[in-house]
Amino acid sequence: MKSPALIFFSAFLVNNIILMRFLGLCPFFGVSTAIETASGMGMAVIFVMTLAAWITWIIFHVILLPLDLVFLRTATFILTIASLVQLVEMFLKKSYRTLYNAMGIYLPLITTNCAILGITFLSIDNKFNLLNATVFAIGTGLGFTVVIITFAAIRERLDLAPINPALKGYPISFIVASLLSLAFLGFSGLFGLT
Secondary structure, three states: OOOHHHHHHHHHHHOOOOOOOOOOHHHHHHOOOOHHHHHHHHHHHHHHHHHHHHHHHHHHHHHHOOOOOHHHHHHHHHHHHHHHHHHHHHHHHHHOHHHHHHHOOHHHHHHHOHHHHHHHHHHHHOOOOHHHHHHHHHHHHHHHHHHHHHHHHHHHHHHHOOOOOOOOOHHHHHHHHHHHHHHHHOOOOOOOOO
8 A cells, every 4th residue: 555645746746637647738728827816726626626535435435336336436426526616616706705706717617627537536546545535636736736836937927028929829838838747757757656
């Protein structure tokens, strides 16, 4: 059994959900235009990802597995994630109106973030216990947040840089994302985990 620290650093650095597994690319490119929105999205993803990992782990091991309903895993996990995002959205709308307004359309987009669904599947497929699934989700969420904030900071600087007009916008963003991915590739093999 892998230690929680090893699972955390593997999820955070070695197998970063965006740069190594290429999940969650839609919010990565869509929300990373400003550091503030990237930070808000990162915090919301950490929260939803951790709750989704807990709830889907419990549903899988308490309901689906004992009743031999494993084939319902995908539908159940998607409904769980969508419900969690709706609860977070209602809570923010009622309690933190300014944060809710700042997030705008990006908050409901967490429902369709394939990184969150991917974490729930990976936790089950790797046979993590509840503690390790939680550590994995937090490490993955923090990795997502660090990468999206770093990318947003780079994009803010690129807006001021003298770049060929043909490369401005998404072309230079894809080039920077590929260079970031290459940088994170240097961590592969660090712990011998996949």
